Amino acid sequence: MSARDKPAGTLFGLGVGPGDPELLTLKAARILREAPVIAYPAPLEGDSMARRIAAPHIPEGREEIAIRMPMVPARFPAQAVYDEAAETIGAHLTAGRDVAVLCEGDPFFYGSFMYLFARLAERFRTEVVPGVSALTATAAAAHAPLAARNDVLTVLPGPLEETALVECLARAEAVAIIKVGRHLAKVKRALAETGLAEHARYISHASMAEQRVLPLADLVEDTAPYFSMILAHRRGTVWSKTQ
Known part of the structure; x- marks a missing residue:
């Protein structure tokens, strides 16, 4: 499937940096202002670190998808969790809505976004925005x-x-x-x-x-x-x- 034939929504993998919100890139901050849907990894309970880093740059009224998974030393990633998240994100992309997925540090340096990329990039337009790595x-x-x-x-x-x-x-x-x-x-x-x-x-x-x-x-x-x-x-x- 060519880029022209893919559904209208774009999947963005955003590196949000190591922790300081000011280390977010200008490009990532712009995409966060514009994307109607924002997704991020999170523990089963409590706040998402990636969401906390990006918080100053996220406008009100955005639809959010918390990808919750157990933070345990068992085999990672939890395949079923990413399968479900990819289905949810894919539905938004198919409907023409851009989705920005937050990733601590850089998406492709031991980043969790790679697991969604593997499930979605062949079907949807995808852009990876590098981040300041740990x-x-x-x-x-x-x-x-x-x-x-x-x-x-x-x-x-x-x-x-x-x-x-x-x-x-x-x-x-x-x-x-x-x-x-x-x-x-x-x-x-x-x-x-x-x-x-x-x-x-x-x-x-x-x-x-x-x-x-x-x-x-x-x-x-x-x-x-x-x-x-x-x-x-x-x-x-x-x-x-x-x-």
């Missing part, structure tokens, strides 16, 4: 460049098995470990085993009011919030005037 927001919060010159930046999910983490970290120059959460103790051990712990930085809730930045060595807890990340570099300092 990766770059965390580096800004830490006042620490991610990498320099010919460094290879490695991004590792905290839920990896410990042996896999150690194997990847042993080869890493610059590394960012995401989704730390309840895996913090395991990540600490892997960093120590591979000689990266000494200069590692811990950052949680980057760009938010509760932002916390400190050397990993000073962190006494063995669990962390979901919105946390660890940055490390084999050289210790990514770049200085003498390097």
Whole structure:
């Protein structure tokens, strides 16, 4: 089906950034002002983080779709939840209504929007609007460049098995470990085993009011919030005037 033949509504995947509403892009803010329907992931109970970030940019009177799912460490995504959400969103698109789907950070950097994209993009016009990712927001919060010159930046999910983490970290120059959460103790051990712990930085809730930045060595807890990340570099300092 060509773009010309697809139904009139457009599906927008909007990256809303890491937490600070001012880090929303101008394009995402414009689409939020114009879209009649807004969808976003949410826990089974309580507020949606993505909705909270975008709130200052959402006019009154918009129809909203909360995609509620259990926030548990079981296999993700919950297929049935996204199947149902795609059906609901698809009905709006078929009727000619644009739908803006909010995604924390960037839609295609470990973003939840990818699961709706896979279900809807072949049938409907779709536009993905990049957002400031937690990766770059965390580096800004830490006042620490991610990498320099010919460094290879490695991004590792905290839920990896410990042996896999150690194997990847042993080869890493610059590394960012995401989704730390309840895996913090395991990540600490892997960093120590591979000689990266000494200069590692811990950052949680980057760009938010509760932002916390400190050397990993000073962190006494063995669990962390979901919105946390660890940055490390084999050289210790990514770049200085003498390097």
